Amino acid sequence: MTLRASQLDFEPADALAALCKAAGDPLRLNVLRALTNDSFGVLELAQIFAIGQSGMSHHLKVLAQAGLVATRREGNAIFYRRALAQMETVGGTLHGALLQEVDRLALPLEVRERIAQVHQQRAAASQDFFARSAERFQAQQDLIAGLPQYRDSVLALLDSLDFPAGARALEIGPGDGSFLPELARRFSAVTALDNSPAMLELARLRCERDGLTNVQLQLADALLDDYPSADCVVLNMVLHHFAAPAQALQTLAGRVNIGGSLLITELCSHNQSWARDTCGDLWLGFEQDDLAHWALAAGLTQGESLYVGLRNGFQIQVRHFQRTPSLPYVAERPSLARTIDR
Numbered sequence: 001m002t003l004r005a006s007q008l009d010f011e012p013a014d015a016l017a018a019l020c021k022a023a024g025d026p027l028r029l030n031v032l033r034a035l036t037n038d039s040f041g042v043l044e045l046a047q048i049f050a051i052g053q054s055g056m057s058h059h060l061k062v063l064a065q066a067g068l069v070a071t072r073r074e075g076n077a078i079f080y081r082r083a084l085a086q087m088e089t090v091g092g093t094l095h096g097a098l099l100q101e102v103d104r105l106a107l108p109l110e111v112r113e114r115i116a117q118v119h120q121q122r123a124a125a126s127q128d129f130f131a132r133s134a135e136r137f138q139a140q141q142d143l144i145a146g147l148p149q150y151r152d153s154v155l156a157l158l159d160s161l162d163f164p165a166g167a168r169a170l171e172i173g174p175g176d177g178s179f180l181p182e183l184a185r186r187f188s189a190v191t192a193l194d195n196s197p198a199m200l201e202l203a204r205l206r207c208e209r210d211g212l213t214n215v216q217l218q219l220a221d222a223l224l225d226d227y228p229s230a231d232c233v234v235l236n237m238v239l240h241h242f243a244a245p246a247q248a249l250q251t252l253a254g255r256v257n258i259g260g261s262l263l264i265t266e267l268c269s270h271n272q273s274w275a276r277d278t279c280g281d282l283w284l285g286f287e288q289d290d291l292a293h294w295a296l297a298a299g300l301t302q303g304e305s306l307y308v309g310l311r312n313g314f315q316i317q318v319r320h321f322q323r324t325p326s327l328p329y330v331a332e333r334p335s336l337a338r339t340i341d342r
């Protein structure tokens with residue numbers, strides 16, 4: 001029996017055609033390039049590529065229909081990031097190869113400058129928040145999760161690691177310094193680095209109160225300024241205040257001594273957009289896979305993870321990444337995750 005054209009199943013070819021169509025435009029290819037290590041809202045992308053919002057929305061729709069970008073709601077805004085290639089589906093191999101080729105493109109200088117502007121706008125909003133809210137710090141932290149809720153999990157991971165005698169720790173964004181006594185007890189020297197003078201003053205008071213003599217405070221931006229690397233770098237609830245978290249992981253990986261560890265405590269992805277205004281959060285938590293992917297891209301290997309479920313519905317992830325001597329590509333180790341309820 002012969003089939004008429006209308007009876008033929010064109011769906012796989014349609015998907016492939018959508019992919020080819022989406023890729024057949026230089027602006028869309030540059031958008032994919034800009035999303036290599038980042039995610040942006042429509043307005044940000046319109047600003048970066050200096051085109052109108054409706055024009056950018058159209059291009060993003062074409063990319064989304066082709067499965068080249070995925071969306072994520074961040075409060076009232078929709079953020080776009082690159083979708084990962086699904087090798088087993090039609091077009092998957094082409095999708096993977098396309099992203100590899102796109103990564104070889106150099107974005108025009110003015111586009112890179114406007115990306116930097118968007119990052120600066122985000123970072124300024126975060127810094128402004130901590131400058132204004134140091135005196136309400138603890139109350140604000142407690143709205144979602146305070147250190148008592150994740151301290152034991154971070155310590156459990158920390159104490160499972162083997163650091164050499166004389167190892168040094170670096171805490172980025174120590175806030176009011178509540179975690180510094182724990183680090184001071186375990187490491188011969190600790191640097192506490194924060195870009196907010198008001199927060200650093202709280203940390204200083206804490207060190208003074210607890211008589212911590214091996215903690216050095218440094219006023220610096222973790223992503224822009226120079227500071228010494230350490231055997232253990234700790235970020236508790238800081239990454240969601242960074243303008244470009246994937247890029248930040250690249251910078252931070254370079255601050256971990258070879259063989260050393262990066263410990264990240266973060267919120268898992270959530271949809272409580274009030275956290276932006278009330279807690280100064282730039283990102284509403286992170287997908288566990290995104291963190292692993294960014295760390296891997298930064299040359300880190302994944303260690304154990306702990307998950308802490310909170311009664312208020314938030315979930316915390318405590319992640320360990322290691323800087324190994326020869327930065328191999330290591331597949332994720334899903335079986336290493338454990339969950340704790342609080």
Ligand SMILES: C[S@@+](CC[C@H](N)C(=O)[O-])C[C@H]1O[C@@H](n2cnc3c(N)ncnc32)[C@H](O)[C@@H]1O
Binds near residue numbers: 172195221223235241
């Ligand atoms: C939410 S508080 C976390 C405080 C503490 N680690 C905790 O777990 O309670 C975020 C801290 O990161 C600091 N911070 C944000 N961006 C930073 C940057 N680019 N460089 C250094 N510190 C930063 C803020 O000033 C603030 O002290």
